């Protein structure tokens with residue numbers, strides 16, 4: 001073989017999900033030959049999932065947007081970057097001059113969190129735009145974790161993750177990491193890690209209305225009623241307290257509020273909650289005792305416990321359970337990572353109790369970290385008055401399919417005076433834009449994971465240069481953001497993401513090891529910085545460095561939880577089922593569906609229900625049914641599945657590519673249906689403003 005024919009190897013981290021798997025990409029003449037796991041990556045150690053292989057498909061996808069596009073009466077017109085920026089600058093400045101800075105909103109989607117340049121330049125863009133109308137997918141996702149961390153530890157980024165490779169007992173509530181690969185717990189290869197816990201004599205217990213792929217790997221599974229998790233957590237805490245098994249462990253001298261927690265949970269006994277939770281009092285006690293007795297244990301709760309009406313309470317109680325069982329900040333428990341680019345250390349110390357959140361204009365929902373809940377974005381566009389959103393930037397987001405009440409938002413976007421989308425596709429959201437700005441993605445970008453190293457189960461650092469140049473006129477997201485800042489009047493500078501990364505590494509916790517961009521470039525597989533270590537004392541951001549075990553914000557929300565013990569029978573009559581979502585191993589959210597190799601694995605999008613429920617309603621497997629909710633309806637095939645709890649139905653999230661005007665031909669050929677045509681933007685966790693997808697009341701009508 002000549003040199004030109006020999007495939008070359010490129011090493012990088014996959015940036016699709018939070019697992020940050022190391023990839024070995026063989027390529028020749030600008031084309032991918034293979035994408036395999038990088039066994040030398042110190043973080044993922046040879047794990048990848050099927051989605052990584054599709055990175056090559058996104059690169060060559062003919063449906064990618066290649067040049068800036070401008071909406072005209074005759075369809076999309078390709079335009080140059082200068083023209084696009086000039087027009088955006090004129091329109092946005094005119095709207096802000098006439099209607100105020102807040103009349104231009106921003107929605108940021110999930111891929112921004114997986115992109116070095118976006119993570120570093122978005123704060124600058126937001127500052128330039130100067131609008132308080134900021135939204136993101138965080139409020140359809142992990143916002144309760146941030147609110148709990150902020151209240152208890154002084155900073156929303158102070159999220160302790162399960163020390164999964166050393167724990168003796170992992171209690172998983174409302175997460176399916178065997179499919180999702182872990183979230184707010186970056187841990188590639190979750191199935192093997194779960195098996196390893198059991199293999200070393202430990203236990204994995206899963207709490208989920210569905211006997212999930214994760215539950216099938218676990219030691220034990222309990223089918224909980226949707227949205228009953230906060231009740232269960234209260235009863236677990238109650239049992240440990242009543243048994244006299246409280247042990248604050250190594251952080252005992254740092255904990256405030258234990259007596260308040262004790263008093264606030266006094267009446268949530270296992271007997272009191274068992275009926276609403278759907279797990280017997282004896283089982284709840286047994287679970288609490290096993291958790292408290294394990295040499296080390298950690299409770300991990302995620303989407304199922306955060307995107308629901310009690311998301312804030314769930315995340316608070318999860319941390320509280322870890323603290324009172326002596327499992328906080330210790331090996332095998334819940335621990336703070338120490339990432340090389342350390343965002344947490346930059347957060348100024350402040351008193352969480354003194355932080356008064358701003359309120360959104362229309363519904364008065366709480367803001368968090370400069371953003372309002374996406375559940376009220378449609379209200380802010382549709383409701384007349386000062387501060388109404390008239391123009392919108394969507395950056396790497398598809399809220400028409402991802403936000404609660406997505407169909408209402410779809411209608412609202414059509415009413416905007418002006419919209420700009422920074423994206424890679426023409427999809428359900430970006431089709432509403434006046435100007436679409438095409439970004440690079442995947443193999444075309446430079447990557448260092450700014451966010452998810454902060455939530456990783458091992459400390460490592462890795463920089464991946466771009467493999468391929470863009471195939472069209474696409475620009476990097478950070479370059480687009482710079483163009484937008486310039487057209488809005490900001491002074492131009494020549495800073496690159498690499499400049500900012502290098503400076504942060506040199507000032508970070510591993511500066512004494514000489515960590516810098518050059519050091520990362522010399523280690524293309526990544527650098528191992530070791531297992532998690534106890535470090536809470538140094539990382540807490542409360543002014544006094546103490547842990548607030550029972551912040552008033554949460555304690556004051558408990559009466560609402562108590563009221564839920566007596567279920568609402570009127571809703572039950574009209575909408576007898578509770579809807580929950582799920583993820584599929586072959587797809588990521590709404591946007592990977594144009595890769596045919598991933599579509600093949602997905603199959604039809606169905607509504608899963610228990611065979612007993614199906615029999616009662618006369619529904620056969622595969623039969624079309626209409627699922628009805630207060631705010632919408634969907635027609636899709638039924639899938640009978642004994643793994644789902646009776647009274648509960650499940651629909652995969654992220655689908656519904658059947659709307660006109662989308663440019664993703666393969667996705668449109670296998671469109672599925674959008675679960676967010678059924679979810680309701682009025683259903684939120686009022687404490688945090690997070691979307692309450694789980695537990696949406698629905699009815700089923702067979703055809």
Ligand SMILES: Nc1nc2c(c(=O)[nH]1)N[C@H]1C(S)=C(S)[C@@H](COP(=O)(O)OP(=O)(O)OC[C@H]3O[C@@H](n4cnc5c(=O)[nH]c(N)nc54)[C@H](O)[C@@H]3O)O[C@H]1N2
Pocket residue numbers: 108109110111115137140141303395396397398399401402403404422423424425427439440441442477581582588589590591653654675676679693
């Ligand atoms: N019912 C229900 N709804 C849910 C969920 C659920 O479980 N159930 N999950 C929620 C969760 S956890 C999340 S994170 C949100 C996700 O919500 P969103 O972030 O709104 O949705 P995504 O599908 O991630 O959309 C990503 C968008 O970015 C574009 N894109 C992809 N890569 C790039 C890139 O490199 N640059 C740019 N500029 N654009 C890019 C895609 O084309 C797509 O338009 O959905 C939430 N919605």
Ligand SMILES: Nc1nc2c(c(=O)[nH]1)N[C@H]1C(S)=C(S)[C@@H](COP(=O)(O)OP(=O)(O)OC[C@H]3O[C@@H](n4cnc5c(=O)[nH]c(N)nc54)[C@H](O)[C@@H]3O)O[C@H]1N2
Pocket residue numbers: 017018110141173174175176177179180181182183207208209210212224225226227228229302303304305308580581582583584585586587588589654694695
């Ligand atoms: N393959 C794949 N992986 C992904 C993604 C993807 O789209 N596809 N998306 C990524 C993103 S953005 C995120 S945020 C993560 C999310 O990762 P996870 O948090 O693991 O989210 P899900 O897989 O949606 O699992 C949520 C689980 O909660 C259960 N559940 C629903 N309602 C309730 C309830 O009321 N109580 C309890 N206890 N459980 C309930 C559901 O049945 C489901 O099993 O996954 C990431 N990884």
Ligand code: SF4
Pocket residue numbers: 014015016017018019020021047048049050051052181188
């Ligand atoms: S698990 Fe996530 S990071 Fe790993 S290969 Fe799959 S999509 Fe990429």
Ligand SMILES: [Mo]
Pocket residue numbers: 110141
């Ligand atoms: Mo997410």
